[in-house]
Amino acid sequence: MNLEGKNEVIEGIKNGSTINKLIIDKNYMSRKDDVISLAKKYKIKTEFLPKKVMDKISKTGHHQGYIAETVDFEYADVEDILNLAKERNEDAFVVLLDGIEDPHNLGAIIRSCECAGVHGIIIPKIRACQVNETVVRTSAGAISNMKIARVTNLKEAIDTLKDNGLWIYSAEIGGQDIYKTDLTGPIGIVIGSEGNGTKQSIKNYCDAVVTLPLFGSVNSLNASVSCGIVVYEVVRQRISKNKK
Secondary structure: OEEEOHHHHHHHHHOOOOEEEEEEEHHHOOOOOHHHHHHHHOOOOEEEEOHHHHHHHOOOOOOOOEEEEEOOOOOEOHHHHHHHHHHOOOOOEEEEEEOOOOHHHHHHHHHHHHHHOOOEEEEEOOOOOOOOHHHHHHOOOHHHHOEEEEEOOHHHHHHHHHHOOOEEEEEEEEEEEHHHOOOOOOEEEEEEEOOOEOOHHHHHHOOEEEEOOOOOOOOOOOHHHHHHHHHHHHHHHHHHHHHO
8 A cells, every 4th residue: 555645655755654655756755855855864765756657556546646555555453542541541433334435535534533632543344445545645644643443343333432431423314414423431422334324233332423514405515524513512522622
């Protein structure tokens, strides 16, 4: 898997991604460059190639003159996510994705979650998008700071979270008003797929359903947009609670 784009490469280097080789546009050789400086600092093998050659190597078409050849993405375990919350002495904050298929949505969700301080994301192994180059690019480097667990059974993952004191909410239509729901404390938020939302079997497994109020003629939001709004409502409530 490749990291492509300046921000993605910088974040990957700083956060310890295993980089086999760094490819940089040869036009950047003679200028002061943050990526080149980092590559020297971390003793990363670097190769300078013409942009036309890099365009052929690129899998996203948005390399910006920087491509890092890395090993495959290393997924975390659910326990790793919970342990991170304990290490930070924070109430666990987890997002579970029920069948997100669009890599752009997954990348955007990772970016929003990382900015909101989510401790980790849980995705299914089948019938869902996995981490790939497009996801990495869309996350704008956030993926290097985000633990992502890949599980065979989402219900079992929910059981593990509940056993560790988390209250699990499905963000879906037909539930209680999210702005009137207490979202403080250890929490897991389930975001459903782009077309069908959260599966009924998963929704029934959650403790409650929360809904964003809609005032237009369209009856749903994009999955990544919904996720961003929901996780930041959790952040807002936590900040408000800490101020009291």
